[in-house]
Amino acid sequence: MRAKSVRAFRALVTTAKKTPAVVQSLSAADLPDISQVKGEEGACSVHVKVKYSNVNYKDALVAQGLYAGLPLPMVGGIDLTGTVMSDSSGKFKEGDKIIVNGFGIGTDHFGGFAEEAKVRPEWCQSLPAGMSHLTAARIGTAGYTASLCVEAIRQTVKPSEGPIAVSGATGGVGSVSVSLLSNLGYEVHAISGKTEQNAEFLTALGAHTVLNRSEFEVKPRALGKERFAGAVDACGSNVLANILSMTKRYGTVSACGLAAGLDLPTSVAPFILRGIILNGVECVYLPISKRESAYDLLSNACPESDLDLIGRNPIISLEEVPVVAKAMLSGEITGRYVVDPSA
Numbered sequence: 001m002r003a004k005s006v007r008a009f010r011a012l013v014t015t016a017k018k019t020p021a022v023v024q025s026l027s028a029a030d031l032p033d034i035s036q037v038k039g040e041e042g043a044c045s046v047h048v049k050v051k052y053s054n055v056n057y058k059d060a061l062v063a064q065g066l067y068a069g070l071p072l073p074m075v076g077g078i079d080l081t082g083t084v085m086s087d088s089s090g091k092f093k094e095g096d097k098i099i100v101n102g103f104g105i106g107t108d109h110f111g112g113f114a115e116e117a118k119v120r121p122e123w124c125q126s127l128p129a130g131m132s133h134l135t136a137a138r139i140g141t142a143g144y145t146a147s148l149c150v151e152a153i154r155q156t157v158k159p160s161e162g163p164i165a166v167s168g169a170t171g172g173v174g175s176v177s178v179s180l181l182s183n184l185g186y187e188v189h190a191i192s193g194k195t196e197q198n199a200e201f202l203t204a205l206g207a208h209t210v211l212n213r214s215e216f217e218v219k220p221r222a223l224g225k226e227r228f229a230g231a232v233d234a235c236g237s238n239v240l241a242n243i244l245s246m247t248k249r250y251g252t253v254s255a256c257g258l259a260a261g262l263d264l265p266t267s268v269a270p271f272i273l274r275g276i277i278l279n280g281v282e283c284v285y286l287p288i289s290k291r292e293s294a295y296d297l298l299s300n301a302c303p304e305s306d307l308d309l310i311g312r313n314p315i316i317s318l319e320e321v322p323v324v325a326k327a328m329l330s331g332e333i334t335g336r337y338v339v340d341p342s343a
């Protein structure tokens with residue numbers, strides 16, 4: 001891609017399948033003015049100076065050229081937070097601080113791994129009052145998804161009803177879920193594949209008990225001993241099936257991820273014999289009003305000290321994203337990585 005004007009900025013561009021993304025120099029003219037995400041045409045009238053992005057599992061796939069069906073070239077980064085440079089729609093004014101999580105940025109439309117982006121006004125959410133760009137970047141899609149998962153549990157299960165399991169506990173969704181649930185008074189049982197290295201981290205976030213994931217990777221029974229009043233599951237496959245079989249009568253399990261696989265080898269037994277609610281969570285196209293409620297919960301129940309712990313990794317540059325992405329795809333990452341496109 002060739003810079004078309006004098007004012008150039010840096011972007012991490014995925015140019016080919018199975019090939020790590022590279023930093024290129026782009027200009028505003030290289031940023032798409034129209035979005036075709038979900039086949040719906042919309043003007044990308046908001047020109048943003050990106051302050052931070054972060055690395056999610058999807059970003060890791062994009063940065064390594066491994067995201068199935070990725071249109072090329074693509075600027076990754078499913079999250080961005082920054083300042084509005086201009087908005088011809090009039091919805092935002094210069095200097096407004098915004099967040100964009102999802103809506104297809106980073107996979108279907110140029111995203112946050114660049115110093116500038118052009119996005120639709122409908123995708124932009126004002127940075128919550130009192131929240132810094134850094135905090136918003138540490139939360140990102142993973143933290144906001146955790147909030148949606150926890151809210152569904154909060155609506156149906158009281159802390160007195162029993163422990164809540166969190167799988168993929170050291171990951172982005174998992175670690176924020178542990179923090180939120182413990183701060184809301186739940187007894188959290190964190191399930192992790194890296195218990196030895198991370199028991200201290202999970203306990204510091206408020207986990208009461210740390211369980212080895214291997215126990216949940218075995219062939220699931222239709223029904224097991226009732227252990228959890230609810231769960232946040234980032235894994236899917238056998239892990240989710242085992243959690244469902246161990247969930248107490250009328251418990252709620254929020255399922256958001258597929259770190260262990262896309263399948264779900266269970267039966268109807270947990271649903272028809274114990275009345276378990278399986279709550280599916282989808283965050284990419286959720287309306288802004290529901291996102292604002294999720295951020296309210298984060299502001300109230302995920303303290304800055306927990307986000308400091310979750311986001312304790314150094315802030316990385318665009319050049320470092322493919323390296324972190326490779327480690328993330330190998331399951332070697334703990335906590336969140338914030339990306340500064342200007343670093």
Ligand SMILES: NC(=O)c1ccc[n+]([C@@H]2O[C@H](COP(=O)([O-])OP(=O)(O)OC[C@H]3O[C@@H](n4cnc5c(N)ncnc54)[C@H](OP(=O)(O)O)[C@@H]3O)[C@@H](O)[C@H]2O)c1
Nearest residue numbers: 145168169170171172173192193234257258259260282283
């Ligand atoms: N539905 C939505 O809208 C939505 C939104 C955000 C994320 N997601 C999905 O949610 C999942 C978690 O996202 P994330 O950002 O938290 O990812 P992440 O930071 O990579 O965390 C995933 C965690 O899962 C565990 N894990 C890794 N490999 C595993 C395996 N083979 N089997 C079982 N567990 C494994 C690891 O934790 P431990 O080592 O502690 O076990 C890892 O830290 C991903 O599948 C992501 O695509 C969905």
